[in-house]
Amino acid sequence: MILDILRKNDAEVIRHDERLIITSVPNEKLEEVAKELFSANCYYATGVGVDERGMSQGFAIYHIFNSENEGKYIVIKTFARNLTIPSITPVIEGANWAEREAMDMIGIKFDGHPEPERLILPDDWPEGLHPLRKDFPYNKRPPSIKPKSRVKKKDPNTIEVPVGPYHPALHEPESFELYIKGEEIVEAKYKGFHVHRGMEKLAESRMTINQIPFLAERICGICGFTHSCAYCQAVEDAAKIDVPERALYIRTLLLEIERIHSHLLWFGVVFHLLGFESGFMHTWRIREDFMNLAEILTGNRKTYGMNLIGGVRRAIDESKKRKVMRIVEGSKRDTVEIFDNVMGMRELLNRMENVGVLPKKEARGIGVVGPTARGSGIDTDVRIDHPYAAYGELEFKVPVYKTGDVLSRVLVRYEEVLESFWIIEQVLDQLPQGDIINENYKIPEFAIGLGATEAPRGEDVHFLITERENKVYRWHPRAPTYNNLPALPIMLVGEKLADAPVIIGSIDPCFSCTDHVSIIDAERGKILWKGPLNEGVRTWGG
Amino acid sequence: MGRLRLIGKAISIGRVTEKYPFAPIEVPEGFRGKPVINPDECIGCSACANACPPQALQVYDDLKRGIRVIHFFLGRCIFCARCQDVCPTDAIRLTKEFELATLSEEDLHQVVELQMVRCKECGRPFDTFRHVIYLAKELPPEQRTMMFLCPECRAKKASKIISFAKGGGKIV
Numbered sequence: 001m002i003l004d005i006l007r008k009n010d011a012e013v014i015r016h017d018e019r020l021i022i023t024s025v026p027n028e029k030l031e032e033v034a035k036e037l038f039s040a041n042c043y044y045a046t047g048v049g050v051d052e053r054g055m056s057q058g059f060a061i062y063h064i065f066n067s068e069n070e071g072k073y074i075v076i077k078t079f080a081r082n083l084t085i086p087s088i089t090p091v092i093e094g095a096n097w098a099e100r101e102a103m104d105m106i107g108i109k110f111d112g113h114p115e116p117e118r119l120i121l122p123d124d125w126p127e128g129l130h131p132l133r134k135d136f137p138y139n140k141r142p143p144s145i146k147p148k149s150r151v152k153k154k155d156p157n158t159i160e161v162p163v164g165p166y167h168p169a170l171h172e173p174e175s176f177e178l179y180i181k182g183e184e185i186v187e188a189k190y191k192g193f194h195v196h197r198g199m200e201k202l203a204e205s206r207m208t209i210n211q212i213p214f215l216a217e218r219i220c221g222i223c224g225f226t227h228s229c230a231y232c233q234a235v236e237d238a239a240k241i242d243v244p245e246r247a248l249y250i251r252t253l254l255l256e257i258e259r260i261h262s263h264l265l266w267f268g269v270v271f272h273l274l275g276f277e278s279g280f281m282h283t284w285r286i287r288e289d290f291m292n293l294a295e296i297l298t299g300n301r302k303t304y305g306m307n308l309i310g311g312v313r314r315a316i317d318e319s320k321k322r323k324v325m326r327i328v329e330g331s332k333r334d335t336v337e338i339f340d341n342v343m344g345m346r347e348l349l350n351r352m353e354n355v356g357v358l359p360k361k362e363a364r365g366i367g368v369v370g371p372t373a374r375g376s377g378i379d380t381d382v383r384i385d386h387p388y389a390a391y392g393e394l395e396f397k398v399p400v401y402k403t404g405d406v407l408s409r410v411l412v413r414y415e416e417v418l419e420s421f422w423i424i425e426q427v428l429d430q431l432p433q434g435d436i437i438n439e440n441y442k443i444p445e446f447a448i449g450l451g452a453t454e455a456p457r458g459e460d461v462h463f464l465i466t467e468r469e470n471k472v473y474r475w476h477p478r479a480p481t482y483n484n485l486p487a488l489p490i491m492l493v494g495e496k497l498a499d500a501p502v503i504i505g506s507i508d509p510c511f512s513c514t515d516h517v518s519i520i521d522a523e524r525g526k527i528l529w530k531g532p533l534n535e536g537v538r539t540w541g542g
Numbered sequence: 543m544g545r546l547r548l549i550g551k552a553i554s555i556g557r558v559t560e561k562y563p564f565a566p567i568e569v570p571e572g573f574r575g576k577p578v579i580n581p582d583e584c585i586g587c588s589a590c591a592n593a594c595p596p597q598a599l600q601v602y603d604d605l606k607r608g609i610r611v612i613h614f615f616l617g618r619c620i621f622c623a624r625c626q627d628v629c630p631t632d633a634i635r636l637t638k639e640f641e642l643a644t645l646s647e648e649d650l651h652q653v654v655e656l657q658m659v660r661c662k663e664c665g666r667p668f669d670t671f672r673h674v675i676y677l678a679k680e681l682p683p684e685q686r687t688m689m690f691l692c693p694e695c696r697a698k699k700a701s702k703i704i705s706f707a708k709g710g711g712k713i714v
Contacts, residue, residue, distance in 0.1 A: 210593075211595035212595075214622050278548055278549075279548075295573065299572045299573050305621075305622045313623075338551075341547055345545065
C-alpha cells in the first residue's frame with residue numbers, strides 16, 4: 001500500500017525492512033506523496049532539516065511519517081533546490097512547526113507555507129544566521145539585533161490575558177496569549193521555545209556516540225530514560241547492533257517504572273490545579289516508592305544513566321527483583337484505593353467532564369500522540385505499533401476513550417498505570433539470563449537510524465545520521481509535547497478562563513523537552529539576560 | 543463520602559516526610575554520589591577523561607615541570623559513573639556522598655599530579671611513569687627496550703630497525 005504510493009510518485013526506495021522505509025522523493029512530487037500518505041492513515045511524526053554539504057549535496061529535509069497499520073516509519077527525503085522545498089503544511093497541518101524549525105535552524109525556505117514566521121530563534125537573533133548549519137561554530141554568540149515591534153489589532157470587545165513566559169500558574173517559561181470575552185476564551189495563541197538549549201548542536205560538535213545517551217537523558221527531567229532509550233535504539237538501528245535480550249527486558253522494566261512515576265506526578269499536578277490538595281499529597285506519596293525503587297536499581301532517583309549503545313550498564317539480581325515485587329504490590333493496592341475515592345467525587349468530575357474537548361478529526365490532522373490522542377479516540381501506541389525493547393513479547397492493553405475531554409485523558413492515564421504494574425510483573429517473571437551489553441560493534445559512516453519509544457506523554461522520535469570516528473552527523477530528538485501543544489488552542493477556545501490551567505495541564509505539557517539561547521521578553525522586546533546561559537537560567541529560568 | 547475515607551487513609555499512614563536535614567538519611571548500595579580519585583592508584587591513562595560526557599574530568603600535560611595533571615571539577619559532574627566503568631585500576635570511585643553544597647569553589651576541584659617520563663632520545667616528557675610500567679606488564683620482553691621512547695622516536699627507531707633488516711644488515 002505505502003510502497004505503491006511511493007512507487008507511483010517516482011520515489012527511490014533507499015532502505016526497506018520490517019520497521020522502516022527510507023525513500024527519496026523528487027521535489028515536485030512531495031506534496032502529492034504527503035497527501036496520499038496522510039489519506040492512507042499515516043500521521044506526521046516529525047521533520048528534520050539537515051545540512052548535507054558534508055556528506056553529499058546541499059540541504060535536505062527528512063519528513064517522517066508513522067504508519068500504525070503497517071507498523072512502519074516512513075522517512076521521506078527531499079533535497080532543496082535553490083534552498084527551496086515545497087511546503088506540505090497546506091495538506092498536513094502537523095508539518096507546520098517542523099518546517100518552521102528547519103527554516104530557522106538550517107535556512108531552508110518552504111514554498112507555500114501559510115505562516116513562514118520564526119518559531120525557535122529569539123526575536124533579537126540576526127537574519128540569515130542558521131545555527132544548525134555545519135559552518136556555524138557551536139560557541140559563536142552573534143550580536144543581538146533590535147526586534148521588530150509587533151503591532152497588534154485591538155478588538156474593543158475582547159480582553160487580552162497574557163499568561164507567561166513567567167507566570168505562577170506555569171511550571172516552566174512558556175507564554176500563552178488568551179483573548180477573552182467576559183469569562184469565555186475566544187482565541188488562544190502560544191509562543192514557546194523560551195528554553196531552547198542547543199542540545200543537537202552540542203551533540204554534533206562536541207560529543208561522541210556513547211556520551212550522548214547521557215545528554216539525551218537530560219532532555220526531560222521526568223521522562224529522560226525514554227529519550228536515552230530512543231537515542232540508543234536509533235544508533236542500534238543505524239549500525240545494526242544486536243542488543244542482548246536481558247538488556248531489552250531491563251530497559252522495559254525501567255521504562256515502565258518511569259511511566260508510573262510520571263503519571264502519578266501528573267495526577268498530583270492535575271489534582272493540585274483543581275484545588276484537590278489531598279489527592280495531590282496521596283499520589284505523590286505513592287510515587288515516592290517508585291523514586292526509591294529507581295534509586296535501588298540504577299543508583300539515582302531520576303537520571304538513571306543505565307543506557308549505553310548495545311545494552312544497559314547494571315543487571316538486576318534476585319534480591320532487587322524481590323524488592324521491586326514488594327513495592328509494586330503495595331503501590332497497586334494504594335493507587336486503586338485512592339482512585340476509587342477520586343472517581344466518587346462529583347465536584348471533581350464536573351470540572352473535567354466535557355472540558356477542553358479535542359475532536360478526533362482535528363487530533364489526527366495535528367498528529368497528537370500518547371494519552372492526548374488516546375483520549376480522543378485514536379488507538380495509537382508505539383509499544384504496540386512498532387514494538388521495541390521487550391514489548392513484543394509482553395501482553396498488555398491500550399486504553400482508548402472517545403470523548404476527548406480532560407476526564408478521558410485522566411482515565412487513559414489511570415488505566416495505563418494499572419497496565420504498567422502488570423507489565424512490570426511480567427518482566428520480572430520472564431527476565432532472561434545472559435549478557436547485558438553487546439560492545440562488539442562498528443559504527444558505519446552516514447548511516448540513518450530511527451528510534452521511537454512511547455514516552456509517558458506519547459511518541460518520542462529520535463532521528464540520527466552517524467559520522468566516522470564515533471560522532472553523530474545529525475541528531476534530532478522530537479519530544480511528544482512538540483506534537484501535542486498545537487492542539488491546545490483548539491481545546492481552549494470556547495472554555496471558561498478558570499478552566500485554562502487544567503486544560504493546559506491535561507496534555508501533560510513538557511515545555512523544556514519541546515524546546516531544545518537567549519532569554520527574552522517577547523512582549524516588550526526587552527532583553528532580560530545576556531551572557532552565559534547557565535547564569536541566565538539561574539537568574540530568570542528558575 | 544470519598545473525602546472522609548481519604549482522611550481515614552491519611553491517619554492510618556501517618557507521617558511520611560523525612561526529618562532530613564535534621565536527621566541523616568540513608569542512600570542504598572550502588573548510589574552514584576561524589577566521585578573521588580585515589581591518587582595512589584591513578585596511572586594517568588586519561589580513559590576517564592575520554593569517557594566523561596560533560597568533560598568534568600580533564601587531563602593535560604605540564605611539559606615544563608614534566609607533570610601530567612588530572613583535573614576533576616565537581617561543578618560539571620553529572621554522576622553518570624562512566625569514569626568508574628572505564629578506569630583500568632579502579633582509581634576513581636563514586637562515593638555515597640551527596641551533600642555537596644559549599645561556600646568555597648575550591649572544594650569542588652580535585653587535582654592529581656603524576657610524574658612523567660622523559661624520552662631517552664629527545665628528552666620530551668611523553669607519558670606518566672605509572673602508565674608506562676602498567677603497559678610494560680602487557681608487552682613482550684623484546685619490545686620493552688623501546689618503552690622509554692616517546693611515540694615519535696619509537697616510530698623512527700622502529701623504521702630504522704626495519705630498514706636495517708631489509709637492507710640485509712647494512713645501514714641504508
